[in-house]
Amino acid sequence: xxxxxxxxxxxxxxxxxxxxxxxxxxxxxxxxxxxxxxxxxxxxxxxxxxxxxxxxxxxxxxxxxxxxxxxxxxxxxxxxxxxxxxxxxxxxxxxxxxxxxxxxxxxxxxxxxxxxxxxxxxxxxxxxxxxxxxxxxxxxxx
Amino acid sequence: xxxxxxxxxxxxxxxxxxxxxxxxxxxxxxxxxxxxxxxxxxxxxxxxxxxxxxxxxxxxxxxxxxxxxxxxxxxxxxxxxxxxxxxxxxxxxxxxxxxxxxxxxxxxxxxxxxxxxxxxxxxxxxxxxxxxxxxxxxxxxx
Amino acid sequence: xxxxxxxxxxxxxxxxxxxxxxxxxxxxxxxxxxxxxxxxxxxxxxxxxxxxxxxxxxxxxxxxxxxxxxxxxxxxxxxxxxxxxxxxxxxxxxxxxxxxxxxxxxxxxxxxxxxxxxxxxxxxxxxxxxxxxxxxxxxxxx
Amino acid sequence: xxxxxxxxxxxxxxxxxxxxxxxxxxxxxxxxxxxxxxxxxxxxxxxxxxxxxxxxxxxxxxxxxxxxxxxxxxxxxxxxxxxxxxxxxxxxxxxxxxxxxxxxxxxxxxxxxxxxxxxxxxxxxxxxxxxxxxxxxxxxxx
Numbered sequence: 001x002x003x004x005x006x007x008x009x010x011x012x013x014x015x016x017x018x019x020x021x022x023x024x025x026x027x028x029x030x031x032x033x034x035x036x037x038x039x040x041x042x043x044x045x046x047x048x049x050x051x052x053x054x055x056x057x058x059x060x061x062x063x064x065x066x067x068x069x070x071x072x073x074x075x076x077x078x079x080x081x082x083x084x085x086x087x088x089x090x091x092x093x094x095x096x097x098x099x100x101x102x103x104x105x106x107x108x109x110x111x112x113x114x115x116x117x118x119x120x121x122x123x124x125x126x127x128x129x130x131x132x133x134x135x136x137x138x139x140x141x142x
Numbered sequence: 143x144x145x146x147x148x149x150x151x152x153x154x155x156x157x158x159x160x161x162x163x164x165x166x167x168x169x170x171x172x173x174x175x176x177x178x179x180x181x182x183x184x185x186x187x188x189x190x191x192x193x194x195x196x197x198x199x200x201x202x203x204x205x206x207x208x209x210x211x212x213x214x215x216x217x218x219x220x221x222x223x224x225x226x227x228x229x230x231x232x233x234x235x236x237x238x239x240x241x242x243x244x245x246x247x248x249x250x251x252x253x254x255x256x257x258x259x260x261x262x263x264x265x266x267x268x269x270x271x272x273x274x275x276x277x278x279x280x281x282x283x284x
Numbered sequence: 285x286x287x288x289x290x291x292x293x294x295x296x297x298x299x300x301x302x303x304x305x306x307x308x309x310x311x312x313x314x315x316x317x318x319x320x321x322x323x324x325x326x327x328x329x330x331x332x333x334x335x336x337x338x339x340x341x342x343x344x345x346x347x348x349x350x351x352x353x354x355x356x357x358x359x360x361x362x363x364x365x366x367x368x369x370x371x372x373x374x375x376x377x378x379x380x381x382x383x384x385x386x387x388x389x390x391x392x393x394x395x396x397x398x399x400x401x402x403x404x405x406x407x408x409x410x411x412x413x414x415x416x417x418x419x420x421x422x423x424x425x426x
Numbered sequence: 427x428x429x430x431x432x433x434x435x436x437x438x439x440x441x442x443x444x445x446x447x448x449x450x451x452x453x454x455x456x457x458x459x460x461x462x463x464x465x466x467x468x469x470x471x472x473x474x475x476x477x478x479x480x481x482x483x484x485x486x487x488x489x490x491x492x493x494x495x496x497x498x499x500x501x502x503x504x505x506x507x508x509x510x511x512x513x514x515x516x517x518x519x520x521x522x523x524x525x526x527x528x529x530x531x532x533x534x535x536x537x538x539x540x541x542x543x544x545x546x547x548x549x550x551x552x553x554x555x556x557x558x559x560x561x562x563x564x565x566x567x568x
Binding site: 161 | 438439441442443444445446448450495
């Protein structure tokens with residue numbers, strides 16, 4: 001299984017008055033993580049959108065283990081947790097600078113047409129993307 | 143069970159280039175919902191923080207059913223889904239202006255000391271709050 | 285001169301670790317203020333965008349006088365500071381709950397076509413809007 | 427004059443339904459720019475806050491020349507525009523990937539005590555910082 005790594009510096013704007021990163025901002029970092037994974041697979045999400053395809057989140061789970069603070073550089077690990085040709089579930093672990101687990105989460109996505117929001121079968125319309133996802137799942141397995 | 147209602151106007155800043163509300167922003171609305179619930183119970187989260195108590199999110203699940211758009215006024219329904227004297231789980235449903243379900247979610251919280259982030263037993267240190275939560279759970283049941 | 289009033293409750297997400305509203309968020313409130321002004325004039329910015337017209341900010345100035353905090357309800361006053369048929373400058377004052385000036389700012393806007401970002405003459409293409417702006421400037425004058 | 431450079435990748439969360447970076451988000455990038463400048467001078471803003479000193483924005487001006495879009499990597503140039511021992515004004519230019527000017531802006535700051543928000547004379551309390559600022563102003567001059 002391919003695990004992509006993305007370093008993220010905490011922005012001052014991302015903190016709240018609790019003195020830690022505001023909990024909704026980790027969803028933005030998860031997005032940075034999966035953008036990196038897509039890039040590592042040789043694709044570009046920005047390019048996909050230009051071609052009229054969107055990939056909205058349909059479901060998301062997140063467990064907050066430890067807070068991150070301004071001045072920290074976090075590491076976001078991202079992998080493909082599940083993929084069936086239509087739905088893709090990304091898994092994430094976000095680590096503190098000292099290597100402790102801060103966040104464990106997943107997000108589920110489908111692909112839709114940008115103009116109609118109708119679902120698309122990734123395996124049929126984007127066979128190259130489909131193959132890359134299948135390979136990313138298998139990578140490292142025997 | 144007490145269900146609090148909070149109306150939220152979509153802000154332009156909350157949209158993204160998909161033309162809908164960016165998915166992380168619903169976590170902010172969930173917070174508006176539970177702030178309203180706490181207010182309806184006769185308490186103030188701002189006041190609680192001034193007294194040195196924080197209530198961080200430890201777990202969150204969210205299902206995205208329908209998008210909301212700039213110009214919409216959404217309704218956030220919030221209730222106490224679970225409470226055991228230490229942990230509280232809020233349940234949320236967010237509705238479109240035409241009454242369709244847009245978001246279904248939960249968030250789990252504990253209370254901690256603001257200076258040490260050590261957990262607090264709500265039932266022991268805040269008996270009034272504890273009673274209000276117990277009543278909010280029971281309200282409407284027979 | 286017509287002055288629109290919009291009340292804004294500080295959101296927890298809007299604070300930063302300084303314990304006050306993060307400075308960039310006041311730009312979002314300025315937008316809430318001018319949306320209210322446009323509504324008070326009988327128009328809808330959301331509707332204008334659906335008709336293919338955007339009104340981007342081209343210039344902005346903001347002076348930070350006093351901080352606002354979580355729990356505060358601020359009042360945003362908005363008026364038309366300048367309008368020449370092409371460019372419109374909105375003026376803003378944001379007040380604390382005790383009526384002290386927190387923010388004084390202006391933002392300059394033009395209207396452009398949504399597909400090409402080419403400028404539009406408001407006075408020619410939107411004569412009703414033009415008249416409303418002219419009246420809002422004059423209102424209260426002798 | 428020392429000019430610091432910071433590359434910033436546009437985040438999806440930073441776009442709005444206009445399809446470009448939402449205008450308030452450039453203030454966050456300006457902060458990334460001045461954090462980099464402070465780092466280039468050998469200091470850390472995170473560390474300064476831990477020592478109980480804050481540096482709030484008191485005034486800000488921004489001119490929007492060209493939009494940035496998702497997929498773009500922008501460059502933020504930051505320098506010290508003015509410094510008198512108490513107030514510091516940072517200057518910024520943000521460039522598109524093709525080197526066109528997108529944003530031109532300034533922000534004014536003072537230093538205050540974190541607990542009282544009372545102003546601090548940088549030149550007296552932080553002589554090393556003062557010297558670094560003086561040098562950054564002069565650097566490259568004859």
